[in-house]
Amino acid sequence: MASAMNSLIPAFTFILALVTRMEKLDLKVQSSQAKSIGTILSITGAYIVVFYQGPPILFSRPLPNLHSFSVSLQSNWIVGGFLLATSSFLISLLYIVQTWIIKDYPAEMVVTLFGCIFVTILSAIVALIVERDPNAWTLKPDVELITIVYSAVFMVSIRSVIYAWVCRIKGPVFVSTFRPLGMAFAVFMGVTFLKDTLHIGSVIGAVTIALGLYAVMWGKANEVQIIEENVISRVDSSSDKVPLLQNKSMEV
Structure with a gap:
């Protein structure tokens, strides 16, 4: 369900990009048609991976003890699905707001720094409320610490900077x-x-x-390319017009 909602x-x-006029949708233009069809195909492919397996293509021997963990089946799927859908909507809204900020203030590192600071503060408040055991906050030099450092460096810092940079260059739809x-x-x-x-549905x-x-x-x-061609044609057409002062000086 998480993967499906993430798609x-x-x-x-x-x-949201259409509502905020960051993207223009004109189904008579090939670029708009390609973006619309591409978005639909990406979502469709994600749902195929999640909900359809099909016959297996490549058999592999599962690793031992991978399924030894007991999974609790007592969960509220309605609340979970609603929260996942809300999370997807808020992430999309984040891309839109981030694009607004990064176009007016093109400093990806600074924007990412402030974003990480606020996320850290909010996460710390929630974690302190949920986790009351002080032993859970103890860090040891093991795989858990390596995972935390890896997530902080690559999954948060570097990824956020790249997202902000691509939002400024290509826009939020391209990133999502x-x-x-x-x-x-x-x-x-x-x-x-x-x-x-490996199943055929995944392929x-x-x-x-x-x-x-x-x-x-x-x-x-x-x-x-169309925007660049329009700008070049406007520059060429404006350069063909001789200014009035230039004509006056030539007559004198």
């Missing part, structure tokens, strides 16, 4: 389109390192996500 981020971002691609990489890493069985979903990503990238590139 809604491109759709939410595209809708890459979110479903992580599901395809997760399937590949699971088959490679965790010895998971079809990964190919669909790749096609959708390519369609969005092509649409954005075509859109930028």
Whole structure:
């Protein structure tokens, strides 16, 4: 369910970008058609990976003791789905607001620093309320500490800077389109390192996500090319006009 709700981020971002007029939708233009179709394909591919397995293609022997953990089935799926959908919407809204900020203040490192500071404060408050055991805050030089450092450096700092930079260059829709691609990489890493069985549904979903990503990238590139051609044509047309003062000086 988490992966399925996470795949809604491109759709939410595209809708919010249209509402805030960051993106223009004209179905008569090929670039808009490509972006719309690419977004739909990315979401469709993500749902294929999540909900459809199909016959297995590559059998792998599962690692021992991977399924020895007991999973509690007592959970509220309605509340969980609502919270995941809300999270996807807020992440999409974050891309929109971040694009507004980064275009007026093009300093990705500073924007990311302030964002991480506020997230750290909010996370610390929630963690102190939820976790009352002081022993849980003890850090030891083990795999857990390596995971925390890795997440802080790569999953938060570097990723946030790259997201902010791409939002300034290409816009929020381009950034959110890459979110479903992580599901395809997760399937590949699971088959490679965790010895998971590869199903045809994962392959079809990964190919669909790749096609959708390519369609969005092509649409954005075509859109930028049209804008550049319009700017060049305006400059050329304005340079052909001789200013009035220049004509006056030539007559004198």
